[in-house]
Amino acid sequence: MMYDFNCRVVPKNYQHVLALAFAVSEVNENPQILPNVTLGFHIHDSYFSERMTYWATLDILSTPYRFVPNYQCDVQKNPIAIIGGLDFETSLHMAAILIGYKIPQLTYGSFAPEDASQSQSTPFYRMVPNEAHQYTGIVELLLQFGWTWVGLLAVDSESGEKFMEILQTLLFQKGICLAFSERTPKGTYLEEYYNLLSPWLQSYHIIAESKANAVVVYGEDKSMFYLQLLLAAGEAENVTSLAKVWIMTAQLDFSAVAFRTSQDMRPFHGSICFTVHSNEVQGFKSLLRSLNPFTAGEDGFLQQFWQQTFHCSFPNSVAEFSEPCTGQEKLDSLPSSGFEMSMTGHSYSIYNAVYVVAHGLHAMFQSWLKDRGVVRRWRPQLQNLQPWQLHPFLRSVSFNNSVGEEVSFSENRQLEGGFDITNLVTFPNNSFLRVKVGRVNLQAAPAMGFPINEGKMVWHRSFQQVPPLSQCNKNCPSGTRRKKKEGEKFCCYDCDPCSEGKISYQKDMNDCVGCSEDHYPNKNRTQCIPKLISFLMLEEPLGMSLAFGSVFFSLLTILSLTIFRKHQDTPIVRANNRDLTYVLLISLLLCFLCPLIFLSRPDRVSCVLRQMAFGVVFTVTVSCVLAKTITVVLAFMATKPGSRMRKWVGKRLASSIVLTCTIIQAGICTVWLGTSPPFPHFDKRSVMGEIILECNEGSAAMFYCVLGYMGLLAIVSFIVAFLARKLPDSFNEAKFITFSMLLFCSVWISFVPVYLSTKGKHMVAVEIFSILASSAGLLGSIFAPKCYIIVLRPDLNSKKQLIKKK
Structure with a gap:
């Protein structure tokens, strides 16, 4: 030996x-x-x-x-x-x-x-x-420094073959790729070194051309002699591509490379050596x-x-x-x-x-x-x-x-002393110092792994970044995911931004993950942020604008009602059922006040109240308009000699129309409440970054039944008023009803697609706007001309003018 x-x-x-x-x-x-x-x-x-x-x-x-x-x-x-x-x-x-x-x-x-x-x-x-612990130590070391693109040199022997086979499997399982794996010739002390130099030259060029900065070396003492010769030659020629982190296995026991003190040790500066534990x-x-x-x-x-x-x-x-x-x-x-x-x-x-x-x-x-x-x-x-x-x-x-x-000894007749992990520091006189930076302790708990004291580590002077990188490409930053490059190893990848609604909170994540329903990704898609609860509030500008419109038109309605009450004995007010006019004005007032319910925080009571009140009040309004239209038609038909329509003209007919239409709508709302009533609902998906607190209609079919029934009444009123628009009179109310119903139908027909295409608070705003616009159309078309005559043209407010023929 x-x-x-x-x-x-x-x-x-x-x-x-x-x-x-x-x-x-x-x-x-x-x-x-x-x-x-x-x-x-x-x-x-x-x-x-x-x-x-x-x-x-x-x-x-x-x-x-x-x-x-x-x-x-x-x-x-x-x-x-x-x-x-x-x-x-x-x-x-x-x-x-x-x-x-x-x-x-x-x-x-x-x-x-x-x-x-x-x-x-x-x-x-x-x-x-057992060498298996050294395999684990090498893999953990690579993972700790993030080295996923590494080279492997193993001696061409039975143990080298086994080492390469087992380590490659472990590296693959941990997501580490081999940039190259070279077999080095096995030498003996009886051979001339130049017989083995040629195979080493091939490995030399592969190492120099590789971008892998971490190289695991497994071999025998003799193989280190040739590696040192080649690296010393590269150091002398200032070949920076040969500056690597050499990870030596315990078989080498690094001092075996020193056959001559004149050999250059500088290429191994910063190397990491696994050595049998010693004291x-x-x-x-x-x-x-x-x-x-x-x-x-x-x-x-x-x-x-x-x-x-x-x-x-x-x-x-x-x-x-x-x-x-x-x-x-x-x-x-x-x-x-x-x-x-x-x-x-x-x-x-x-x-x-x-x-x-x-x-x-x-x-x-x-x-x-x-x-x-x-x-x-x-x-x-x-x-x-x-x-x-x-x-x-x-x-x-x-x-x-x-x-x-x-x-x-253990049961397998092995001494369980573990391995020391040493960092090699070289000096100009070819001396070196082993600095212990960690230990593979077999008695330690497996979950603890082995700590590396990175503060003691030294690295080769050629590395611009410490610890050096050894990767096929740079890490994918947070907010992106790894996308495999076709035809290359899995450690080589592109960085693909996370798709909408997903994040990556770590570097080099294979897939982006979705946020929970009550969170949403930030701008860079690196973390999930809690969503804000959103609903249309009175305090915000949009809510204040709609509330102002509601109050403004309510005051106009009250003003119109006051004018009509003050001039209730004039011909215009008394014409076409004065009491029905008062009911219509009161129902319009309630229509204008309905949006205030929509501007409160949705809860079970407000959700039920806003839809039911909207449906019933609007039905009363439209049925009053229908009753006024039918009254106008019957009134002119009753003036013909011998007409049987005289018995239908009166307050009873108008009241019956309003009451019947309202009861039908109330029945529809009752069925709605009994089967699937509206309820507060948190919509976490429709709008990014917000949890929309809204009123779910419960049964969409019943909601559209309510709208459809009101639309039916409005269409009937429009048709009747349109047919009666040419009846002779200096003040023909049917003309104004025709225009008001045309406006009313136009608003609610356009409401449906707009309502379905909006989300969140804007959906509520669309419904409020439709309520105000349609109610204002009725108020302006039917009562604005009458108020104008009553206040500004009292000369036209006479029975003579009311029945004057063309």
Whole structure:
């Protein structure tokens, strides 16, 4: 796990070795764990090669320097447990051999989720959480920053294929699109890097041309080396299109890119890294600071590491460095890209893995000591300990490590430590700083998700907006909805304004929503506003105008009635039934006062009263006009010699006509009240922004029956008056009745379509106007000429003038 293809010690992997040695040393020095037992370890490298992984695993099971598996020619036994490997494929290759020996395998870098059958068939004890939690963390991170247009780079391997398949499904479910998804070649430390550079160049151009600013990278340590080479080249050429937010998965453990401290780290400034949860272990930094290649003891890697890191040479070494190593060099003087002083997530997992094995062995020895019959045979049994005996104790192990964090396995033999989310800050000397900005905590409630401290975040200097956008197009603002672009992914869309009556109160809504009936959209269609209750009131200008007209014509009617009462004995007043004239004037007065009922707030009483009063009073008025018309006709017919019409002329006929017509209308109104009377109604749909408080007719048919009956009486009056218009007289009242009925019918015929085409208070205003106009037409046509003669031309108000022939 330690050498690259040029036999150089990889700094990050060497920290793994130091963490292993540090943990073993602590266990051996702790009298509370495995007293009188000393742990030892062997280190083998897989070179990220399938062939070398099998070779190294078989070498563990062979006699040293013999490579004969299953054959032991000395006292050395097979190891009690194995810690490794770093990636999922390496762990699987090791398990293919170790499963036959039932040797516990504690993996510190195998994240890929397993199915149930695979979990039972492999002897894995995972020192890292299930990768499924990392998928969730990546998706939640993208959603938190609103990144819906992202790129994906995954290594061309079994785990990379699974990662891409699962993540694409999750992204689709959350409405996130992939701008591109590239497979990067899987490399080994035994291959020349230029053999793999060509496929990376293809990915380089795709990344540069994409508008996606967020790129998720899943791979192995080696793949990061090539990515860094390409991005460093783009940084040197000032290619701003390569400024991305790199989201690194925990498999990469970012320091693995630092094969050389001279490599440029600036392209990764502001990157977001998922790392296995780690904590600072007391004493580990002190160990690192105390390292000295001249006192390395059994550490056979330290001098090689020292030469590579500080570019110096030791006596009798083959290194091509002119400066000799003095031993005064300090690791904490190196940039982070050369060596990290803080314990990384993988090193922390190795540290915990050593303690898991130690506590498992300790629990097994304690179970032996409880059996009194076995105490004397304890030492021989320790010498004959078989690896498979450790499994039940490892599954149930639970303890607090030196940092105070609980270490225990779940049912699937996984450590539930969670992931740290770190933000990478780079410096000109190619050093970098990991800033923890959040954590995927598996013990937290699912609804809480994981908080990101955005105040600690830093971003690449090329971004003009922070946090940067990573979308196919800009967000659709409130008041619009997303409209899919034909032939493109669902994250690419146009913004379409909400239709009438609908709003969108958030950005990027797929559909606009309608307001409730008592609300309406504002001008920008971003929120619903409560509607105002509207009805025709006396206080508003329109209501005041109609009320003024009602009062004005009422006063004119009273004036006409006063004039007629004062001159009641004159021929004009006495002609054509004086009492019928008084009834007509009083009914006209009531007609003019009816609109005042319409100008009050609609309630059950006023709604019933306004329609019934209107129908009955107008019927009385029209029936009086009809009675006067019939009286005029009969009066002239009765003047002919021998006419039988004399007996019909008189007050009784007029009273009978008025009473009969009124009773019929009252009967219609009674049926209306008994079946479906008018009632107050809130109309929430007709007018935008208003709730119209109106009187619903209840039965529209009965309402039009009332109007139709009045219209019938008016038409009959008009026909009769029209036929009698040429009767000889100096003051022929039939002419004026004909004109008044023509005006009356014209008003109410035009009323129906206008009434049906208006809404709200204007509908009430139309009805009031029709009442006033038709009543004023009757008052002006019938009584204005008479009042003119009575007041201004009294010389014409004589019996002689009344019966004068043409």
